[in-house]
Amino acid sequence: MISGNFLAYAIAAPLVMAFVVNLVGRARPFLVAPLALLSLAVSSLCSLLLLARVLRDGTESYTMGGWQPPWGIELVVDPLSGLMLLLVAAIALIATWSAGASVRQEMEGREHVFFTLYLILVSGLLALTVTGDAFNLYVMLEITAITTYGLIAMGRERAALASFNYIIMGTIGACFYLLGVGYLYILTGSLNMADIGRILPELYGGAAVATAFAFMLVGMWVKMAFFPLHGWLPNAYTYAPSGTSVLIAPLMTKVSVYLMIRIMFTIFSPEYTFFQHAGVQHLIVWASALAIIIASSLALAQTEFKKMLTYIIVAEVGYMVGGVWLANEPGMTGAVLHIVNDALMTLCLFLVASAVVFRQGSCRFEDFRGLYRTMPLTMAAFTVGAFSMIGVPPTAGFFSKWYLILGGIEAGQWAYVAALVFSSLVNAVLFFRIIEIAFFNSEDGHGHGHHGTLARHEAPGALVQPLVLTAVALIVVGLASGALVDAVILPALQWLQ
Amino acid sequence: MEGLLDEIVAKYNYWIYVVLMMIGFYAMIGKRNLVKKLIGMNIFQTAIILFFVSTGVKRDAGLAIVDKQQALAGAIDVATVVNPLPHVLMLTAIVVGVSVTGVALAVMQRIHREHGTLEEDEILEKIGR
Numbered sequence: 001m002i003s004g005n006f007l008a009y010a011i012a013a014p015l016v017m018a019f020v021v022n023l024v025g026r027a028r029p030f031l032v033a034p035l036a037l038l039s040l041a042v043s044s045l046c047s048l049l050l051l052a053r054v055l056r057d058g059t060e061s062y063t064m065g066g067w068q069p070p071w072g073i074e075l076v077v078d079p080l081s082g083l084m085l086l087l088v089a090a091i092a093l094i095a096t097w098s099a100g101a102s103v104r105q106e107m108e109g110r111e112h113v114f115f116t117l118y119l120i121l122v123s124g125l126l127a128l129t130v131t132g133d134a135f136n137l138y139v140m141l142e143i144t145a146i147t148t149y150g151l152i153a154m155g156r157e158r159a160a161l162a163s164f165n166y167i168i169m170g171t172i173g174a175c176f177y178l179l180g181v182g183y184l185y186i187l188t189g190s191l192n193m194a195d196i197g198r199i200l201p202e203l204y205g206g207a208a209v210a211t212a213f214a215f216m217l218v219g220m221w222v223k224m225a226f227f228p229l230h231g232w233l234p235n236a237y238t239y240a241p242s243g244t245s246v247l248i249a250p251l252m253t254k255v256s257v258y259l260m261i262r263i264m265f266t267i268f269s270p271e272y273t274f275f276q277h278a279g280v281q282h283l284i285v286w287a288s289a290l291a292i293i294i295a296s297s298l299a300l301a302q303t304e305f306k307k308m309l310t311y312i313i314v315a316e317v318g319y320m321v322g323g324v325w326l327a328n329e330p331g332m333t334g335a336v337l338h339i340v341n342d343a344l345m346t347l348c349l350f351l352v353a354s355a356v357v358f359r360q361g362s363c364r365f366e367d368f369r370g371l372y373r374t375m376p377l378t379m380a381a382f383t384v385g386a387f388s389m390i391g392v393p394p395t396a397g398f399f400s401k402w403y404l405i406l407g408g409i410e411a412g413q414w415a416y417v418a419a420l421v422f423s424s425l426v427n428a429v430l431f432f433r434i435i436e437i438a439f440f441n442s443e444d445g446h447g448h449g450h451h452g453t454l455a456r457h458e459a460p461g462a463l464v465q466p467l468v469l470t471a472v473a474l475i476v477v478g479l480a481s482g483a484l485v486d487a488v489i490l491p492a493l494q495w496l497q
Numbered sequence: 498m499e500g501l502l503d504e505i506v507a508k509y510n511y512w513i514y515v516v517l518m519m520i521g522f523y524a525m526i527g528k529r530n531l532v533k534k535l536i537g538m539n540i541f542q543t544a545i546i547l548f549f550v551s552t553g554v555k556r557d558a559g560l561a562i563v564d565k566q567q568a569l570a571g572a573i574d575v576a577t578v579v580n581p582l583p584h585v586l587m588l589t590a591i592v593v594g595v596s597v598t599g600v601a602l603a604v605m606q607r608i609h610r611e612h613g614t615l616e617e618d619e620i621l622e623k624i625g626r
Contacts, residue, residue, distance in 0.1 A: 135586055135589075138590075139589055139593065142593045142596075142597070145597075146593075146596050146597060146600055149597075149600050149601075149604065150600060153600075153603075153604045153607060157611065158624060160604050160607040160608045160611055161608055161611075161612075161620060163604050164531060164534075164601065164604050164605065164608060167538075167597065167600065167601045167604065168525050168534055168538060171525075171538050171541070171542070171597055172522075172525065172541070175541060175542060175545055178545055178590065179545055179548070182545070182548055182549050182552065182583075185552070185582075185583070186552050
């Protein structure tokens with residue numbers, strides 16, 4: 001009986017713990033982070049078992065409260081959403097490990113408030129990946145968004161303004177999606193995604209269906225910061241507290257990309273998405289190529305590590321959107337694999353940022369000076385993350401980029417292929433610039449005699465352990481990506497078609 | 498011209514929602530004062546609520562409060578009651594809207610404490626961009 005409810009436990013554990021943490025944390029702040037970790041460990045374990053079962057026995061459907069679909073809200077775990085569920089739970093677990101330490105430093109005495117929002121956010125993200133109901137998706141989208149607004153606004157200085165801009169843009173995105181749901185409800189009388197997917201084919205070709213599709217897609221693009229709708233992202237992620245950005249930077253945009261895939265293939269169908277409106281597919285691949293090139297160029301202009309990373313995220317969103325819209329198997333495989341890899345890479349690099357901020361107070365490029373000597377473990381992990389972003393084998397980033405490039409060549413989208421190569425080169429420039437600063441520390445005027453005084457001054461264990469773990473995971477996932485594609489991603493894609 | 502007018506009159510609820518939505522959208526994007534942006538956001542959300550609620554309405558239909566026995570017996574003609582589902586959905590959307598507004602007001606308070614103004618231009622000038 002217990003195993004039947006894994007899905008409910010995975011989502012409920014962080015949700016319940018959010019309130020426990022709030023109460024317990026008032027009196028015993030040191031318990032907050034361990035309790036949060038415990039609930040996310042439960043989620044991760046449940047998701048892992050669930051994914052294993054789904055891969056063995058096929059798609060599972062869970063009806064909340066016994067209301068049968070299409071009337072009740074259905075939660076669906078197929079290979080793809082199972083993979084996303086595990087990804088979200090695992091990333092959140094690793095991020096929380098480090099968030100405890102940085103939150104204690106940055107906002108002493110407010111840990112319980114922070115982790116209440118944090119756990120509700122994780123629970124919302126988990127529910128987003130498995131929901132089979134179009135309106136429920138909107139509600140979950142807003143739950144994750146509202147908690148994120150709060151978590152970002154907890155940062156210092158410009159964080160509040162960045163959060164306000166995000167509120168405005170995020171609301172526009174969610175409302176557009178809601179409008180799309182409204183049109184679909186008028187057309188089909190249903191809110192269940194699979195049910196809509198069954199009814200809709202008879203109505204393809206109508207203007208209302210196209211309007212709904214466009215509204216939902218644009219809404220998701222705002223949420224995932226697809227260029228040129230990315231304006232809110234860089235400031236919001238840069239000025240957020242370290243504990244916030246290690247969670248939202250890897251997960252929010254990736255989950256939105258996954259939701260776009262859901263909308264394109266579950267609510268609508270590949271035939272509708274790719275063939276109904278001639279030229280649209282072509283146009284979107286071009287737009288993503290443009291997104292990659294411009295966001296990469298903007299990243300070149302930054303002098304702060306976190307801000308540079310945010311522009312790289314925007315470029316990576318371009319990778320994934322483009323990969324999905326290539327409309328062939330390697331492109332799709334690459335996009336889904338890149339969701340996993342990019343989440344890990346972004347997590348790794350934001351953990352580096354959070355460790356550097358912990359020791360140096362900020363993470364402008366000059367703060368990296370001499371770090372290979374003083375924080376060797378952090379910088380070793382940084383190097384792995386950087387190589388993965390550039391796409392050096394055997395790190396994970398190489399393999400998904402390889403699939404994306406293969407897809408681009410197969411589809412004959414040369415602009416997209418060129419953009420991918422361009423972005424890899426820009427990433428190489430970006431990261432080698434930092435590696436150079438961090439490696440050669442004697443240029444700051446102190447001369448060589450200064451070396452002896454630079455003692456090892458690593459960030460605390462709670463920040464370094466998850467970082468090293470993520471760096472190892474990047475290599476392991478990279479080496480195992482063939483197995484991952486065969487075992488999980490290809491079944492997931494078959495299920496979509 | 499005649500045709501367009503007929504079109505507007507026949508579907509006036511949709512036209513009102515589109516006009517309201519555009520007003521809200523303009524305020525969110527075009528205005529430089531943060532309070533005005535927030536009010537624009539509220540108008541925007543209200544327009545969508547209006548859109549949803551109006552889709553549930555049927556001509557000459559009554560409230561969706563029905564006798565249980567009659568309903569179980571299948572003796573209710575669905576054309577005589579409005580569709581309550583969009584209304585229920587919008588209850589959730591209203592709650593979401595209120596929460597977002599609440600968070601936005603709290604964030605705005607922090608902005609005012611930090612920068613002493615709610616005019617976006619003045620804030621950006623102070624930050625020195």
